[in-house]
Amino acid sequence: MKPPTEVESAPTENPVVGIDQSKGDFQYDVKYEFDAGTGLSERTIDYISAAKKEASWIKDFRLAALKTFQSKPMPTHWATEDLNNINFDKIRYYLASGQKPKRSWDEVPDDIKKTFERLGIPEQERKFLAGVEAQFDSEAAYSNIKDIVAKQGVIFCNSTEALREHPEIFRKWFGKVIPVGDNKFSALNGAVFSGGSFIYVPPGVKVTHPLQAYFRINAENFGQFERTLIIVDEGAEVTYMEGCTAPKFSTSTLHSAVVELVAMKGAKIQYITVQNWANNVFNLVTKRGLAHEEAEIKWIDCNIGSRLTMKYPGVILKGRKARGEVLSIALANDGQHQDTGAKMIHAADETTSNIIAKSISVGQGRSTYRGQVHIPRHLKGCRNNTECDALLINTNSRTDTYPAITVRGDLNAVQHEASVSKVNEEMIFYMQQRGLTEGQAMSLAVNGFINDLARQFPMEYSVELKRLIDLEMEGSVG
Amino acid sequence: MTVSTSAKSLIGSFTPEAFAAHLARVSHLPTWWLDRKRAAYERFAALPLPKRTDEGWRFASLSGIALDGFRSPDAVTLAQTAHREIGVTGAGTMLFANHKLVFSEPISAELAARGVIFDTLQNALLKHSVLVRAHLLTQPPKLGSEKFAALHEAFLEDGAFIYVPKNLEVALPLGVFHYAAGQGAAVFPHTLIVADDHAKVTVADFFRSSETVGAALRRDSETQFACGGNDIHVGHGANVTYVAMQDWSREALSFQFNATVVRRDAKVLSVNLHAGARQARHESFSQLQAPGAHSEMLALTIAHGTQEFDQRTLQIHQAPNTSSNLLYKNALLDQTKTIFSGLIVVDPDAQKTDAYQSNRNLMLSADAEANSLPGLEIQANDVRCSHGATSARIDAEQEFYLQSRGIAKAQADELLVFGFFEEVLAKIENQELHDQLATIIRRKFKDN
Numbered sequence: 001m002k003p004p005t006e007v008e009s010a011p012t013e014n015p016v017v018g019i020d021q022s023k024g025d026f027q028y029d030v031k032y033e034f035d036a037g038t039g040l041s042e043r044t045i046d047y048i049s050a051a052k053k054e055a056s057w058i059k060d061f062r063l064a065a066l067k068t069f070q071s072k073p074m075p076t077h078w079a080t081e082d083l084n085n086i087n088f089d090k091i092r093y094y095l096a097s098g099q100k101p102k103r104s105w106d107e108v109p110d111d112i113k114k115t116f117e118r119l120g121i122p123e124q125e126r127k128f129l130a131g132v133e134a135q136f137d138s139e140a141a142y143s144n145i146k147d148i149v150a151k152q153g154v155i156f157c158n159s160t161e162a163l164r165e166h167p168e169i170f171r172k173w174f175g176k177v178i179p180v181g182d183n184k185f186s187a188l189n190g191a192v193f194s195g196g197s198f199i200y201v202p203p204g205v206k207v208t209h210p211l212q213a214y215f216r217i218n219a220e221n222f223g224q225f226e227r228t229l230i231i232v233d234e235g236a237e238v239t240y241m242e243g244c245t246a247p248k249f250s251t252s253t254l255h256s257a258v259v260e261l262v263a264m265k266g267a268k269i270q271y272i273t274v275q276n277w278a279n280n281v282f283n284l285v286t287k288r289g290l291a292h293e294e295a296e297i298k299w300i301d302c303n304i305g306s307r308l309t310m311k312y313p314g315v316i317l318k319g320r321k322a323r324g325e326v327l328s329i330a331l332a333n334d335g336q337h338q339d340t341g342a343k344m345i346h347a348a349d350e351t352t353s354n355i356i357a358k359s360i361s362v363g364q365g366r367s368t369y370r371g372q373v374h375i376p377r378h379l380k381g382c383r384n385n386t387e388c389d390a391l392l393i394n395t396n397s398r399t400d401t402y403p404a405i406t407v408r409g410d411l412n413a414v415q416h417e418a419s420v421s422k423v424n425e426e427m428i429f430y431m432q433q434r435g436l437t438e439g440q441a442m443s444l445a446v447n448g449f450i451n452d453l454a455r456q457f458p459m460e461y462s463v464e465l466k467r468l469i470d471l472e473m474e475g476s477v478g
Numbered sequence: 479m480t481v482s483t484s485a486k487s488l489i490g491s492f493t494p495e496a497f498a499a500h501l502a503r504v505s506h507l508p509t510w511w512l513d514r515k516r517a518a519y520e521r522f523a524a525l526p527l528p529k530r531t532d533e534g535w536r537f538a539s540l541s542g543i544a545l546d547g548f549r550s551p552d553a554v555t556l557a558q559t560a561h562r563e564i565g566v567t568g569a570g571t572m573l574f575a576n577h578k579l580v581f582s583e584p585i586s587a588e589l590a591a592r593g594v595i596f597d598t599l600q601n602a603l604l605k606h607s608v609l610v611r612a613h614l615l616t617q618p619p620k621l622g623s624e625k626f627a628a629l630h631e632a633f634l635e636d637g638a639f640i641y642v643p644k645n646l647e648v649a650l651p652l653g654v655f656h657y658a659a660g661q662g663a664a665v666f667p668h669t670l671i672v673a674d675d676h677a678k679v680t681v682a683d684f685f686r687s688s689e690t691v692g693a694a695l696r697r698d699s700e701t702q703f704a705c706g707g708n709d710i711h712v713g714h715g716a717n718v719t720y721v722a723m724q725d726w727s728r729e730a731l732s733f734q735f736n737a738t739v740v741r742r743d744a745k746v747l748s749v750n751l752h753a754g755a756r757q758a759r760h761e762s763f764s765q766l767q768a769p770g771a772h773s774e775m776l777a778l779t780i781a782h783g784t785q786e787f788d789q790r791t792l793q794i795h796q797a798p799n800t801s802s803n804l805l806y807k808n809a810l811l812d813q814t815k816t817i818f819s820g821l822i823v824v825d826p827d828a829q830k831t832d833a834y835q836s837n838r839n840l841m842l843s844a845d846a847e848a849n850s851l852p853g854l855e856i857q858a859n860d861v862r863c864s865h866g867a868t869s870a871r872i873d874a875e876q877e878f879y880l881q882s883r884g885i886a887k888a889q890a891d892e893l894l895v896f897g898f899f900e901e902v903l904a905k906i907e908n909q910e911l912h913d914q915l916a917t918i919i920r921r922k923f924k925d926n
Contacts, residue, residue, distance in 0.1 A: 031547060068549075112594070168763045376845070377845065388854070392856065392858075395858060396859075400855045400856070402851070403850070403852060403867070404536065405850040408846065410842060410843055410844055410850075414867075416865075416867040418864060419864040420854060420856045420861060420863040439853070
């Protein structure tokens with residue numbers, strides 16, 4: 001439904017007055033022999049395809065995707081008008097290696113330096129994350145993991161390499177879970193994708209090490225239009241982690257990734273994301289998994305950064321007794337809009353899905369839950385449970401909930417519940433009585449609010465998440 | 479797809495000639511009203527029909543929404559309506575058949591003397607022009623049916639006007655009946671309720687198709703078009719109960735728009751029963767404008783055959799310390815489809831809002847489809863807002879219990895539906911109205 005309260009105004013530079021959303025911007029020397037320049041045309045795609053030495057079917061795929069992208073309208077009939085502020089002509093769609101952002105450590109804003117310090121990020125990594133160094137030497141860590149999993153027959157590489165070296169494995173599912181025409185931004189990704197991870201886990205293999213994109217992507221460049229495809233064969237299991245809790249400066253203000261997961265019979269995939277882009281970034285991501293019989297796909301999705309994130313991880317429950325789960329945490333501070341949620345498409349009997357979404361809005365931040373649960377005709381024994389809880393910290397914080405639930409037939413059951421609340425004053429008073437400052441009490445309460453979800457994160461992530469919330473809560477009260 | 483949509487007429491039977499004929503029938507009414515009608519007709523004719531991509535029409539079957547094949551209905555007499563009393567006596571009744579008042583029972587002389595107005599809209603437009611102008615269709619449509627709301631305003635011929643002055647309580651319910659009669663009849667019923675400060679009133683609105691006396695057709699087989707509206711203005715400290723029963727022909731296409739404005743410390747309870755029509759859309763818009771305002775929005779839908787019920791609601795909390803409670807219950811049999819799309823909006827300064835929204839779907843068939851879109855938009859932090867939506871069959875143990883007592887499926891369904899609806903039915907204090915609702919629900923099971 002179109003929010004009736006939405007004020008339709010002309011596009012503005014910054015949605016919130018006084019928020020500097022340019023601090024993450026980078027400058028480049030424009031040398032056309034090294035990149036495709038700005039703007040998007042068939043020429044851009046010729047360039048990317050040639051640079052990557054791609055097979056012709058991939059180039060055809062890109063060109064078809066470009067047409068789809070150009071023909072689709074902006075989805076502003078339901079999504080925020082802020083999307084109209086994206087200037088597609090100013091965006092650099094592909095950077096060849098050798099180009100380095102021009103920025104020195106002194107130019108990195110103080111609050112970011114402070115954040116790194118508080119999060120306990122190692123000195124070496126800080127420079128990389130702040131964009132001072134285009135490369136962070138994590139090559140060693142990456143090849144280490146790669147070697148370990150390779151012994152189990154696991155393929156773990158980037159999209160270019162995967163499609164070149166292993167087309168027999170990846171071509172079958174590439175673009176099948178999320179067709180190019182799914183939405184405008186998945187089409188954009190189809191046209192200009194580069195980077196990302198392609199993973200294949202053979203039958204019965206349980207990958208003990210969580211695979212971390214952090215190591216791999218760092219070794220190249222940040223993925224701007226990442227393409228990830230993870231195929232887990234029968235009875236196999238894998239956990240994949242994307243991103244890190246530290247704030248990231250990207251080389252572009254538009255990020256549009258596509259992530260496809262395929263879980264064959266009895267397979268298990270857990271996909272963990274922590275997104276903390278700088279607050280000038282539009283982060284428009286399409287993520288979907290296909291779960292075959294008795295397979296399980298679990299998305300753990302945590303959004304802290306960006307100016308606008310639109311991301312609704314989904315699971316298509318294609319086989320009997322398949323299971324899908326989305327656990328989502330969103331934190332929206334001043335000038336941010338976290339438009340996140342989940343999609344569960346039940347396409348077989350006895351499939352179950354669970355969505356738990358928690359959002360926190362601070363200052364003038366806005367968090368939105370948007371979800372879809374679809375149980376079509378003639379299925380039986382399908383179940384869905386959805387819980388959305390929103391916490392509003394300041395008087396002018398904002399939250400929205402827009403679920404859409406379709407159930408056919410009398411043999412399925414769905415339940416949806418949502419609540420909106422603020423931090424209990426008595427709780428804060430109690431903690432202040434025990435000598436905590438109001439800010440400390442507030443972060444303790446907020447951490448308590450997300451605790452049952454944060455516990456499911458890997459330990460180092462949940463520790464960093466806790467510190468990050470402490471940081472975000474500072475100055476939010478009083 | 480483009481062929482079928484472009485083939486659909488933007489105005490259908492509601493041509494400029496039909497509008498001119500309508501204007502000629504109401505030419506004695508005040509100029510401001512006729513001007514508004516002309517403007518409304520222009521809006522109606524210019525606005526597009528709903529499209530697949532309109533969020534306000536998500537999940538709705540647009541193929542059933544066509545404006546062709548309708549006509550301005552012929553006059554009918556009271557005898558032809560086969561009117562059945564509801565048993566509410568002595569309080570005042572108005573009965574409209576194809577827009578014409580064919581029967582009325584005036585309110586008591588004492589109430590009239592104390593300033594209560596219970597009259598037709600046409601009379602009120604002439605006698606109380608200022609009062610009507612301030613309240614009739616003054617709230618903008620916000621839920622997607624701008625085109626049909628404009629059609630309603632353009633062709634609205636007559637309806638009921640109810641005004642209760644300050645500090646006066648009307649004890650007995652007032653009943654308004656709107657009948658549609660005849661194949662192709664297009665009707666535009668309206669009920670306008672204005673309760674001044676600290677007034678209290680209960681109004682029952684009935685929407686029925688009458689049997690075509692002497693013809694072989696059964697009442698449920700006549701194709702009709704109903705596009706009705708009601709405005710409820712609840713002054714400071716006033717208390718309004720509004721009960722609407724929609725039981726149009728099973729071949730009717732129905733639109734109904736409600737706009738409710740609730741002021742300081744005022745209370746409104748509205749109960750809508752949806753039983754009739756082939757495809758029915760109901761839009762309800764509640765504004766809580768001052769502290770202490772409370773709106774209770776309840777609805778019961780009993781769907782059978784291939785009926786489709788589309789309900790869209792909006793609760794806007796515009797002031798601190800307001801509360802609202804919405805409960806929409808749908809029972810789905812056969813191949814029916816229901817859509818509930820609700821939105822609670824809490825404005826930035828509306829602290830201490832307490833809002834609830836709940837949609838419960840009882841699935842009684844393998845082929846029924848329930849869609850729920852319960853939405854929230856909250857811009858204040860010190861609030862209690864929650865919503866819930868469930869769609870499921872009845873508890874297996876309850877079903878087993880009924881079966882073990884030898885109760886047949888159809889009868890069991892009826893019992894279960896009454897059990898499911900009781901929570902809402904119990905809110906209607908007036909016994910006659912309560913019984914009337916139960917009768918309409920029961921009839922749905924007899925017809926099957």
